[in-house]
Amino acid sequence: MLEAAVLMDPIGGIQPAKDTTFAMLLAGQRRGHRLWVFTLAELWVRDSRAWGRLWPVEVWDRATDYYRLGAPVHRPLAELDLVLMRKDPPVDLDFLLACHLLDHAGTWVVNDPRSLREANEKLFALHFPEFLPEHLISRDMAALRAFLGEHEEIVVKPLNARGGEGVFYLRLGDPNIGSILETVTQWGRHPVMAQRYLPAIREGDKRILLVDGEPIATAMLRVPAADDFRGNLVAGAQPQAADLNARERAICARLGPVLRERGLLFVGxxxxxxxxxxINVTSPTGAREIQRFSGIDAADLLWQRLEQGA
Structure with a gap:
């Protein structure tokens, strides 16, 4: 039996039917592990040791009344076998500081907090340029306009958001271009990522989950709503089961060893x-949908790996 604490958003505010962190709690409980939950506000360091205000938790796979917390205790994280870092984005200052505090956990942290700081979910992909569409990262609105002029249709997105927040589709000649670029760059104060628009998004944005660098057998295709271009479930995209093709397997084969080396055990x-x-490393989702499609439980596969030790 492992004793594990899950650092997450408040459990009372999640959607259990869709939440991958909740799937991890269910799988860990089913496998007989002792589980605790806590939030960023309940993490601190004293005398170079990370502590948490930990709540023992029981969970049930249902829509309401799905969890019960016991009385909290203050414990050094080093007394645990592992900590699962599953705080949702945005990757803001509080998130990054929590990763620094977790450097002092004195136990195994998954995903590795140093790699969480280094692997920005938009920018980490730049290490694998052979698989990327044409792109530009800049805060220079003239350069972004020139990139749009070159490709005629682009997508621009902030570098620290989630779930399609702040993502815009731009078409050459749209009178809103100036306003959108001012908004997304905050008048040139923040760089953004611009990518050539991929018409294949109408067929869906495929989410592939990897456990310890290995892709699970079934992926999730997120098909945008008819009146939206974003392949995000929170933006109205609909999930479908999907297989991996040869190109996607090649991507996984290239990335897998790098993710494993960096201690990124659960990646989307x-x-x-x-x-x-x-490359989603903070709290990638999709496990619940994939399990409903195929019966494959990515959360259980993660626990199988965790039981092997660091």
């Missing part, structure tokens, strides 16, 4: 029309 890749668009 986003692929559109054979192009890698994001």
């Amino acid at each position: 890749l986003d692929v559109i029309g054979g192009y890698l668009t994001e």
Whole structure:
């Protein structure tokens, strides 16, 4: 039996039917592990040791009344076998500081906090340019306009958001271009990622989950709503089961060893029309949908790996 604490958003505010962190709690409990939960506000360091205000938790796979917390205790994280870092983005200052505090956990942290700081979910993909669409990262609005002029249709996205927040589709000649670029760059204060628009998004944005660098057998295709271009479930995209093709398996084979070396044990890749668009390392989702489609439990596969030790 492992004793594990899950650092997450408040459990009372999640959607259990869709939440991958909740799937991890269910799988860990089913496998007989002792589980605790806590939030960023309940993490601190004293005398170079990380502590948490930990709540013992029981979970049930149902829509309401799905968890019960016991009385909290203050414990050094080093007394645990592992900590699962599953705080949702945005990757803001609080998130990054929590990763620094977790450097002092004195136990195994998954995903590795140093790699969480280094592997920005938009920018980490730049290490694998052979799989990327044409792209530009800049805060220079003239350069972004020139990139749009070159490709005629682009997508621009902030570098620290999630779930399609702040993502815009731009078409050459749109009178809103100036306003959108001012908004997304905050008048040139923040760089953004611009990518050539991929028409294959109409067929869906494929989420591929990897456990310890190995892709699970079934992926999730997120098909945008008719009145939206974003392949995000929170933006109205609909999930479908999907297989991996040869190109996607090649992407996984290239990335897998790098993810494993960096201690990124649970990762979600986003692929559109054979192009890698994001590498999600903070709290990737999709496990619940994939389990409903195929019966494959990515959360259980993760626990099987965790039981092997660091």
